[in-house]
Amino acid sequence: PVLYSQDITPAARRGAQATLLQTLETTLRLAHPFVPFMTEEIWQQLPAEIRGTGETLMLQDFPVQETSRRDDEAVADVEWIKGVVTGTRNIRGEMNISFSREIPILFANGNESDQSRLERYRPLLQFLVKPESLTWLNAGDDVPVAATHLVGDMQVLVPMSGLIDKEAEIARLDKEIDRKTRERERAENKISNPNFVEKAPSDVVEKEKEKLAELTSALEQLQEQRSRVVTL
Secondary structure, three states, X not given: OOOOOOOOOHHHHHHHHHHHHHHHHHHHHHHOOOOHHHHHXXXXXXXXXXXXXOOOHHHOOOOOOOHHHOOHHHHHHHHHHHHHHHHHHHHHHHOOOOOOOOOEEEEEXXXXXXXXXXXXXXXXXXXXHOOOEEEEOOOOOOOOOEEEEEEOOEEEEEXXXXXXXXXXXXXXXXXXXXXXXXXXXXXXXXXXXXXXXXXXXXHHHHHHHHHHHHHHHHHHHHHHHHHHHHOO
């Protein structure tokens, strides 16, 4: 969407294009041992300023990770976007809602970080999920009965009115509740295992405890949503 946006400046568009080309070049070096002929052919088409002065990809250095350049915030942002897009597409697919049909998407029970990401990546989400609207719900706002997908504690909602089959949504929620229940049981078994608690690094144990709390919260929200759907 950045490349095709009417609001983007020429400099920003050139920067985005350069980043994409550099990423492609690095990806080609990574993939070259597995698909050498294809990657070589594509690499030869890249601009010289991107691929350098080498004559062949097979003689280029294999990429080495630079951990100092890892952007944990950017990684978290991408995971958030993936969660929203995947959840919305899953609801469409499981509820048999045509991908050509624009649907309203609501965001509830999120925090300031979730709200900031929604505003920052709104154009990208509009490009990826083609919604009718993207609406942030504040605490106390009415929340309609809706198909729900969780991104952390935040709820991604597609209102059911006129869109979703009640029985199909109950079946979808039951499937998700079953999956989360099994995940929670595995986490509980780890935490209750003395060998794990005593031998595992403290940060690993703490992450499992956090995961257990998140799964418990997610299950409560899913069961609440199921109860609301049943009463329709």
